[in-house]
Amino acid sequence: MLLVADVGNTNITFGLYEEKNLRAQWRLSSGVARTDDEIWILMKMLLESEGFGLKQLSGFALSSVVPNVTAVFERVGVNRLKVPLVNVTADLDTGIKILYENPQQVGADRICNAVAGFARYGGPLVVVDFGTATTYDVINAEAEYLGGIIAPGPETTAEILHRAAAKLPKVALRFPPELIGRTTETSIQSGLMYGGVEMVEGLNRRFKKLLGPATKIIATGGLASVLIEHLTTVEAVEPALTLDGLRLIFARCAPK
Numbered sequence: 001m002l003l004v005a006d007v008g009n010t011n012i013t014f015g016l017y018e019e020k021n022l023r024a025q026w027r028l029s030s031g032v033a034r035t036d037d038e039i040w041i042l043m044k045m046l047l048e049s050e051g052f053g054l055k056q057l058s059g060f061a062l063s064s065v066v067p068n069v070t071a072v073f074e075r076v077g078v079n080r081l082k083v084p085l086v087n088v089t090a091d092l093d094t095g096i097k098i099l100y101e102n103p104q105q106v107g108a109d110r111i112c113n114a115v116a117g118f119a120r121y122g123g124p125l126v127v128v129d130f131g132t133a134t135t136y137d138v139i140n141a142e143a144e145y146l147g148g149i150i151a152p153g154p155e156t157t158a159e160i161l162h163r164a165a166a167k168l169p170k171v172a173l174r175f176p177p178e179l180i181g182r183t184t185e186t187s188i189q190s191g192l193m194y195g196g197v198e199m200v201e202g203l204n205r206r207f208k209k210l211l212g213p214a215t216k217i218i219a220t221g222g223l224a225s226v227l228i229e230h231l232t233t234v235e236a237v238e239p240a241l242t243l244d245g246l247r248l249i250f251a252r253c254a255p256k
Contacts, residue, residue, distance in 0.1 A: 001056050003043070003081070004246035005073060006109055007064035009132045010155075011222075014046060015243035022240055024050040036072055040080040057081060061250035063088045063108035063242060086250045088112060094249050098145045106145070110137050112245025114145050117218055117238070119248055124211040127241070128200060128234065130221035132156055136203060138211070149203060154192045154223060161188065173223065175230070197230045204233035 002017040007030055016024040026046045034042070044054055060077045062085065064070040070087065077085040086092070088111055090103035096114050100106050109129070114137050117127045123141040128134065133156065136149040152160070154173050162170045171188045179194060181187030208215050219227075219234045220241040228237050238244075 001052065002059045002061065002247060002250060003047075003057050004061045004243050004250070005063070006112070006242045006246065007062070007066050007069050007073065008109065009066060012069075013243065014043070015240065015246070016047065016050070016052060017243075017247050020247070022243065024052070025240065025243070030066060030069065034069075034072065036075050036080070039072055039076045043076070043081075054081065057083050059084045059086070059250055059254055061086045061088070061246040061254075063112050063246055065107045065109060084250075084254045086246075086253050088246065088249055092249065092253050095252060096139065096143050096145050100145070100147055107135075109242050110135060110148070111145075112242045112249065113137055113220060114139050114245070115248050116241045116245035118143055120238070120244075121216045121218060124215040126204065126207045126211075126215060126217045128204070128217065128219045128221075128224075129242075130154075130219065130223035130227065134196070134200070134221075136207070138207065140211070151199065154196045157196075158188070158192055173226065175226075193227070194230075197227060200227070200231060201233050204231075208233070 004015045006013045010030060012028045012030045014026045015022055047053060060081050060083050062073050074087060088108040090098055090106055094115050098106055113127045113129055117125050118139050123139045125139045127137045130153060132153050134151045134153045138146040138148050140146055161168050171185050175193045176186035176189040179190055181190045204217050217234050218236050218238055220238050224237045
């Protein structure tokens with residue numbers, strides 16, 4: 001079985017694959033500094049909670065955008081799990097050619113999304129990932145990663161508003177009953193949620209105008225399921241897209 005881990009700025013998502021099947025998935029906070037021992041014990045406990053064990057693992061795939069955490073996970077993979085390890089970087093032959101001016105600047109999670117999205121939908125393709133940042137990744141029909149867009153995510157915007165203006169409260173990320181807010185809370189929610197929708201819809205229309213009407217647009221990330229009912233330009237939500245990209249990259253790049 002393959003253990004995969006996607007380390008983001010807000011969360012760490014683990015997944016356990018048996019062949020192509022995602023058998024279990026867990027989400028932890030990445031805002032807590034943890035030692036090698038703590039990460040190893042967490043992995044052990046998570047697996048055991050679903051009736052699995054470390055000895056069943058045949059590989060470990062890692063995607064991380066937090067450098068100090070990356071090193072911890074690599075050491076755990078090598079010294080504790082003792083299974084083949086793939087750490088996703090732009091240096092790997094993933095099957096996607098990265099056309100960024102500096103490929104090393106492309107986050108590992110974005111590479112995973114591009115690989116899994118292209119494998120499932122082909123190109124031209126736009127992947128919208130709703131995380132700490134809202135990212136857009138563009139892949140053409142020749143499996144070339146053209147680049148993308150990075151914008152603040154709704155959660156990040158809400159936090160910035162709260163910090164910048166003392167009288168603006170923190171709000172739940174949900175759609176208010178009406179477009180026009182009648183309280184400070186619902187006014188902020190309208191700006192965050194409907195404003196976020198309009199940004200995504202507007203950019204997606206621009207992508208289709210640039211790349212052609214056959215361009216497919218899919219979404220992933222924590223808020224995708226909340227926003228999807230308001231997104232007319234998005235064809236599908238793929239909650240486990242990054243994890244599936246890890247699985248595909250491991251299958252292609254793991255040491256034999």
